[in-house]
Amino acid sequence: MIEAVLDRAQRMDLPEYAGNGLEHVVGIVESYLQTVARRAPSTRAFLQLWMEAIAADEVVAPLFAQRDEEFRRFLRDVVRRGVADGSISSDVEPAAAGVMLMALLRGTGLQIIATPPVDDPQAVIRETVRMVQTAFSGTP
Numbered sequence: 001m002i003e004a005v006l007d008r009a010q011r012m013d014l015p016e017y018a019g020n021g022l023e024h025v026v027g028i029v030e031s032y033l034q035t036v037a038r039r040a041p042s043t044r045a046f047l048q049l050w051m052e053a054i055a056a057d058e059v060v061a062p063l064f065a066q067r068d069e070e071f072r073r074f075l076r077d078v079v080r081r082g083v084a085d086g087s088i089s090s091d092v093e094p095a096a097a098g099v100m101l102m103a104l105l106r107g108t109g110l111q112i113i114a115t116p117p118v119d120d121p122q123a124v125i126r127e128t129v130r131m132v133q134t135a136f137s138g139t140p
Helices: 002-009 021-037 041-054 061-085 094-113 121-137
Strands: none
Touching: 021 061, 021 094, 021 121, 061 094, 094 121
């Protein structure tokens, strides 16, 4: 049953790569956080279970370990593609950026659905997108 909740919650409408890796990363960040901001029960359940997994829940932790590794690899590959196409600064290290992006998405997502929730989730999403765009483009 827990696996079914995780599978359902992980279905997000993320954008596809369309020739510009930076736009792809930014689109993923925005889509992920917009999904969380909609406060669907499955998304909330996913993030709560993720927190339990971090606390070393014997049932949940192994289910998340694989999913977390897959998500980090996905984000790493997206960043790597952007570096290769020149839209992401060559100073960005893809594996480290994948870890950072995952932490940014999960942590910001938790803040968006926290009780009490943030006052303006759309402002948080806009600022997160702006920060990612600035950091990865290599322009101040």
